[in-house]
Amino acid sequence: MRLYPGARLDNLVSDDLQRAILKRVMAAMVVGAGLVMVLSFIRVTIEGFQPKFAAMWIVAIGIFLLWRVHARWRPSRIGLVLYGLFTAMGSVALLNTGIASIGAIFLFIALAMASIVFDLTRLIALVLFQLGLFAISIVLINADIVAPLPANGAPYLLQPKTWAFHGVVIAVGGMVSFYGTSVLGEWYRNSLEQARKKFFDGVAVMSLAHDTETGQHIDRVSLYAAEVYRWLAGTERARELTFSVDELANAVKLHDLGKISISDGILKKPGKLTAAEFEKMKKHTVLGAQIITTMMERSEGMDRPTMSLARDIARSHHENWQGGGYPDGLEGEQIPLAARIMSLCDVYDALRSARTYKPGWSHEATVEEMLGMENKFDPVLLAGFRQYNDRFEALYAEAP
Incomplete structure (x- = not known):
C-alpha cells in the first residue's frame, strides 16, 4: 500500500x-x-x-x-x-x-x-x-x-x-x-500482516474446495510447523532456518493446493485408491508447485519468500528421508527443510484425524507409529518429536 x-x-x-x-x-x-x-x-x-x-x-x-x-x-x-x-x-x-x-x-x-x-x-x-x-x-x-x-x-x-x-x-x-x-x-x-494471513488462509480454503480435508487440518499443521521451528532453533539445524516462523506457518497452508486439480472421484473415494488413481493423486504435489509458481510470476507484489517456501513444501512434502517418496524421489538433505517439517506435521494430523475411510487414531498410537518411521522423517525432527510430541497433542486439542 x-x-x-x-x-x-x-x-x-x-x-x-x-x-x-x-x-x-x-x-x-x-x-x-x-x-x-x-x-x-x-x-x-x-x-x-x-x-x-x-x-x-x-x-x-x-x-x-x-x-x-x-x-x-x-x-x-x-x-x-x-x-x-x-x-x-x-x-x-x-x-x-x-x-x-x-x-x-x-x-x-x-x-x-x-x-x-x-x-x-x-x-x-x-x-x-x-x-x-x-x-x-x-x-x-x-x-x-x-x-x-x-x-x-x-x-x-x-x-x-x-x-x-x-x-x-x-x-x-x-x-x-x-x-x-x-x-x-x-x-x-499490522494491516500488512493481516492481509498476508488472509491471503494464505483464503488460498488454503480454496484448495479444500472438493477435498475431504478440513480447514481445521490447515490450521493445525500451521501450528505444528511453528512448534517444530522453535525446536529446531535450539539444534544443529538452526543454521538451516533461512526463513521466519511466520513465513513457515503461512507457507504450509498451501501444501495441498494442487489437490484443486484432482477429481472428486479420487479425492472423495471412501476406499483404497487403485494404483492408477494413486498415480493421479501424487500429481497434486507437482500441480501445487506449478500453481504457486504461476502466482509468483503474475504478481510483482507477491510475498516471494513465503511463496517460494510454499512451492518447496507443496512439491516435496511427500518425499522420504531415506528415499522412495514422490514426486522426485529425493532423500536426506536434498529435501527442502520446510518440506521435511511439513511431512512430520502432515502425517501426525492425518493419523489423528477421522476420514471417510478410517477412524482417527489416539495420540499414543500415532506417536508409536511415527517413531517407527525412520525411513520417512528427518532424524533430527524425529528426535524432537520424540521429546516434544506432547505439544502436538495439546495443539490438536486446542485448535478450533
Whole structure:
C-alpha cells in the first residue's frame, strides 16, 4: 500500500481505526504540551514574561482544547488546526528572537502533524505557505523591522538554561512528530500482516474446495510447523532456518493446493485408491508447485519468500528421508527443510484425524507409529518429536 498523491488517511483506514490513531497521537501531544507549559512558567518566574511564552501557552491550551473535541471533529480539521497553531508558534518565535529561537522546530512539527491527515498536494501547499512566511521574514529583516539576531541573542544562546530548555522542547517536538509516524507505521505493519494471513488462509480454503480435508487440518499443521521451528532453533539445524516462523506457518497452508486439480472421484473415494488413481493423486504435489509458481510470476507484489517456501513444501512434502517418496524421489538433505517439517506435521494430523475411510487414531498410537518411521522423517525432527510430541497433542486439542 502506498501513500500516493491524492491519497488521504481517511481513504485508507476505517473511521474507527482512524480515530484510534488520532487519539494516540493527541495523547502524546497533551503530555508534551503540559511539559512545555510547566517549563515555560518556570522560565517566566526566572526571566520575566516574554511574548514567546504567551505563544507557547496559546499552543498548549489549543492542544488541550483539541483533546476535548477530537472525538467529534474530522481528522482533517484537527490536522489543520494543529498546523495553524504550530506554524503560528514558530513564526512568532522566529520574529521575536530570530535564529536564537526554536521556531524552526515548531514549523517542522506543524508539517509533521499535517502529513498525517493531508494528501501530498495539500501538504506541498502548506510547505509553500511556510516558505512564504520565511520570505516575509527576509523582507522584514531587509527593512530593519526584524533583527535576525536580537541584541541579547548571543548571550542568550550561551546560557546553559537556554540549551536545556531548547533541548527539552526539541525532544518533546520530535517525540510527538515521530510518534505519529510510528503509530501509522504500526498500523501499516499490522494491516500488512493481516492481509498476508488472509491471503494464505483464503488460498488454503480454496484448495479444500472438493477435498475431504478440513480447514481445521490447515490450521493445525500451521501450528505444528511453528512448534517444530522453535525446536529446531535450539539444534544443529538452526543454521538451516533461512526463513521466519511466520513465513513457515503461512507457507504450509498451501501444501495441498494442487489437490484443486484432482477429481472428486479420487479425492472423495471412501476406499483404497487403485494404483492408477494413486498415480493421479501424487500429481497434486507437482500441480501445487506449478500453481504457486504461476502466482509468483503474475504478481510483482507477491510475498516471494513465503511463496517460494510454499512451492518447496507443496512439491516435496511427500518425499522420504531415506528415499522412495514422490514426486522426485529425493532423500536426506536434498529435501527442502520446510518440506521435511511439513511431512512430520502432515502425517501426525492425518493419523489423528477421522476420514471417510478410517477412524482417527489416539495420540499414543500415532506417536508409536511415527517413531517407527525412520525411513520417512528427518532424524533430527524425529528426535524432537520424540521429546516434544506432547505439544502436538495439546495443539490438536486446542485448535478450533
